[in-house]
Amino acid sequence: MARYAALLRGVNVGTTRLAMTDLRRLVEDLGHENVKTYLQSGNVVFTSPPTKDEILAEGIARKLTDELGLRVPVLVRGGGELAAIADASPYAGKQDDQTRVLVAFLSAKPTAARVKDLAVPPGENIEYEVIGRExxxxxxxxxxxxxxxTNAYLEKKLGVVATTRNWKSVLALRDLTAA
Structure with missing residues (x-):
């Protein structure tokens, strides 16, 4: 068995409302175990036999659509991946304020050409580093x-789905998926 975190994009921050009790129930109905949500922003952690992230994400997204009529992008990362993501952060030690260090999770690794063309909007002071699917x-x-x-900007520039979490959430999800 393996631990995973599913990250839903745009839940409870705009017009898409989803009760975490409903999210837990849907994930349990899919046969996953030890299901827990983190915050109200569409983070759910669960145990499942080792499966490709994309298959798990598609199952959760389909269940959300079929049962609640919600079309929500879902990205999944395993516990080992989350630990590696946290370890790879070039910015974690630069900032005490965990709201200023974030990770944008991507549905796929963007092409080198799209990464090369990615640029910070004029007038903004942002540092970023693309590492794999983050x-x-x-x-x-x-x-x-x-x-x-934003997620929408990244999606347009990179051609993939994106959902962003602050550093506190990244560390919490890493800890909740630790073996």
Whole structure:
């Protein structure tokens, strides 16, 4: 058995409302065990036989659509992946404020050409590094709330689905999926 975290994009931050009790129930109905949610923003951790991330994500997304009529992008990372992501952060030690260090999780590794063309919007002070299927972000002058370097911007520029979590959430999900 392996531990996974499913990250739902755009839940309970805009118009898409989802009770975490419903999310836990849906994930349990899929046969996953030890299901726990983290915060109200669409993070669910569960145990399942080792399976490809994409298959787990598709199952959860399909269940959300079939039972609740929600079309929500879902990304999944295993516990080992989350530990590696946390270890790879080039910015974790630069900042005490965990809202200024974030990780954008991507549905797939973007092409080298798209990564090369990715740029910070004019007038913004952001550091970023693309590592595999993640973008490590550092906002030295403020948090994520006022940037144009959003999930939608990343999706347009990189051609993949993105969902972003602050450093506190990344560490919590890493800990909740630890073996």
């Amino acid at each position: 973008i490590h972000l550092h906002f030295p002058d403020g948090g994520y709330g006022r940037t144009k370097f």
